[in-house]
Amino acid sequence: MTLVARLLVAGRLDVDISAEPGDVVALVGPNGAGKSTFVHALAGLQRAEGSAVLDGRDLLALAPQDRSVGVVFQDQRLFPHLSALDNVAFGLRSRGSTKASARAAARNWLDRLGVGELAGRKPAQLSGGQAQRVAIARALVTEPDLLLLDEPFTGLDVGVAATLRIELGRHLADFRGVTVLVTHDALDALTLATSVAVLDAGRIAQHGTPTDVAARPRTEHVARLVGLNVIREADRLRAFSPAAVTVSLQAPTDSTRNRWSGVVRGAAPHGDAIRLQVSGDHDLIADVTPAASRELALVPGQQVWLSVKETAVTTYDAHPSR
Numbered sequence: 001m002t003l004v005a006r007l008l009v010a011g012r013l014d015v016d017i018s019a020e021p022g023d024v025v026a027l028v029g030p031n032g033a034g035k036s037t038f039v040h041a042l043a044g045l046q047r048a049e050g051s052a053v054l055d056g057r058d059l060l061a062l063a064p065q066d067r068s069v070g071v072v073f074q075d076q077r078l079f080p081h082l083s084a085l086d087n088v089a090f091g092l093r094s095r096g097s098t099k100a101s102a103r104a105a106a107r108n109w110l111d112r113l114g115v116g117e118l119a120g121r122k123p124a125q126l127s128g129g130q131a132q133r134v135a136i137a138r139a140l141v142t143e144p145d146l147l148l149l150d151e152p153f154t155g156l157d158v159g160v161a162a163t164l165r166i167e168l169g170r171h172l173a174d175f176r177g178v179t180v181l182v183t184h185d186a187l188d189a190l191t192l193a194t195s196v197a198v199l200d201a202g203r204i205a206q207h208g209t210p211t212d213v214a215a216r217p218r219t220e221h222v223a224r225l226v227g228l229n230v231i232r233e234a235d236r237l238r239a240f241s242p243a244a245v246t247v248s249l250q251a252p253t254d255s256t257r258n259r260w261s262g263v264v265r266g267a268a269p270h271g272d273a274i275r276l277q278v279s280g281d282h283d284l285i286a287d288v289t290p291a292a293s294r295e296l297a298l299v300p301g302q303q304v305w306l307s308v309k310e311t312a313v314t315t316y317d318a319h320p321s322r
């Protein structure tokens, strides 16, 4: 079930990606980067040039219903006139299963997703989280070779999303096909994915393991996503954690070159710390203790100095060959 894809959509997308069976590829990137275009092209909802070879078959040559692709979108797109059960059974019915066997399989998947007792309800009678469970059951019931998840947790209550993320993780661990997961959430990318592909302006800016991408982000967007500061110096990137930043009101007296002045733009709780957004020559984030935040009066508008020890900075190539 290996996927080797190179997809081109004029002016919008030029992306190549490959994945092995069982891989979960998280697709991250800013708004308009082309994530949905890529997923829609794989699903057959968007015309694209190139090829997407899955287990020896080029998906682009096939009609959407013949691609063996399961799709879950943020807005579920369940059929409003069908019950949850029949929504899930639909894909099997259209592949020729009998009504009884399609419904039995659908019920099994609704049970596995914890919504078996809601089988008779129409989508309008389901909460967002319940509807998303039905949508996931609908995508998995056909045992697709490729599972496309386009922001499946967006719009859900934080607690509901957290539970569903854990459950989906369990199902993905059993899934032998390839999964592509579009997400704006670093947690999804770090907990569910086996690799992370960073899209920027329709191209892959970085593709690596979640650990590598999180430790050495090559775009500002991903640095923000994983909560790191990244400063570009010619062809080198320098990354450091907000927790490693020292905040002071006076310019540091030591000779560190890693010091910047700026203005506090925002302050919000972050775990045990207060996370400050500071803008100056660079937009940086710094975590301080609540006590320090009070003592230094670190409120928006306050002029501050930030510094970081050289030993806390990771320096790496901005454009290594992929």
Ligand SMILES: Nc1ncnc2c1ncn2[C@@H]1O[C@H](COP(=O)(O)OP(=O)(O)OP(=O)(O)O)[C@@H](O)[C@H]1O
Pocket: 012, 029, 030, 031, 032, 033, 034, 035, 036, 037, 038
């Ligand atoms: N139907 C369309 N026709 C022409 N251009 C489009 C169409 N849909 C999207 N685009 C453009 O293609 C580019 C990629 O959009 P796409 O929706 O794939 O981005 P995305 O990464 O999914 O963004 P988001 O995170 O906002 O969903 C954008 O420049 C967008 O304006």
